[in-house]
Amino acid sequence: MYFIPYPNENDLKIFEDCARAKGIVTPQEIAQMKCFLANKFNDFHNEMANGNVINIPRSNPSGNFDQNYMEKLYTEQFVGAQGICRDIYERILASPIFLKCPMCAESTVTELDHHLPKNSYYEFSVYTKNLVPICSRCNKKKRHTMPNMVNKQFIHPYYDDFSKCTWIEMVFLNMDPIEISFQCIEDDKISKVILAKLKSHFSRLKLNELYTSHALVKLHDMKNSFHEMIKPKDWDGVASEIGIYLKGVSHRPDSWEFALYTKLLKERWYIEGGFDKFDPQVKPRKI
Numbered sequence: 001m002y003f004i005p006y007p008n009e010n011d012l013k014i015f016e017d018c019a020r021a022k023g024i025v026t027p028q029e030i031a032q033m034k035c036f037l038a039n040k041f042n043d044f045h046n047e048m049a050n051g052n053v054i055n056i057p058r059s060n061p062s063g064n065f066d067q068n069y070m071e072k073l074y075t076e077q078f079v080g081a082q083g084i085c086r087d088i089y090e091r092i093l094a095s096p097i098f099l100k101c102p103m104c105a106e107s108t109v110t111e112l113d114h115h116l117p118k119n120s121y122y123e124f125s126v127y128t129k130n131l132v133p134i135c136s137r138c139n140k141k142k143r144h145t146m147p148n149m150v151n152k153q154f155i156h157p158y159y160d161d162f163s164k165c166t167w168i169e170m171v172f173l174n175m176d177p178i179e180i181s182f183q184c185i186e187d188d189k190i191s192k193v194i195l196a197k198l199k200s201h202f203s204r205l206k207l208n209e210l211y212t213s214h215a216l217v218k219l220h221d222m223k224n225s226f227h228e229m230i231k232p233k234d235w236d237g238v239a240s241e242i243g244i245y246l247k248g249v250s251h252r253p254d255s256w257e258f259a260l261y262t263k264l265l266k267e268r269w270y271i272e273g274g275f276d277k278f279d280p281q282v283k284p285r286k287i
């Protein structure tokens, strides 16, 4: 997954600009709400930075600033083409490296997601640290999941950096024909709370399904490219090529490619001709 530095924006000014552009409320009400939000934003940042998303309470209506009003600030002033904060929306959308979704590290970002869903945490509707660039696939899977339990949480790309650890592994479900799957590593060194978050992120976004389909394409390519090594039994040549692939992705130890090549290098049967047992007609198993 990709870690992104959080947006460095003046969030209280953003709220004020949006509220003034929308109208309905008075300048005094906006000033009062800004004081209230200053504390809320501060709490959000501190709890997220300490991995305590569970401690962040759901929103309660505050005068005119109810769910409907706050959600509209976002849809009208951020998403709307003529919105006063449309430039900030575009800036956050363009922030990930290679424009890749930080939640899956595979698809291209297409939209912003409210990390804490805006229907329940509407105080953070236009708070930029709650707005994460994401792909439509991940956004659809995440939907309105409430992060009020440890097994319903997701990696927050501005606060949780697991991009330099290996927490995904590939396993063989079958050797002939080859069938594979990806899963979270059960590591004693990872705390139970963090492991629950990683597992929830992995399973709720159905990353196994996504990564398996990409890895099957790669296994098919490798079957083709290793074919000429069968007759001379050039198994060192096969291992050496996989080693080169692994070296290329070593800066991404949490990627499916890293998990795939690491596993293949450990499996002597695969290197010694097992790669030929790949059958592109075999569909990925639903797990």
Ligand SMILES: [Zn+2]
Pocket: 101, 102, 103, 104, 105, 106, 107, 134, 135, 136, 137, 138, 139
């Ligand atoms: Zn994604």
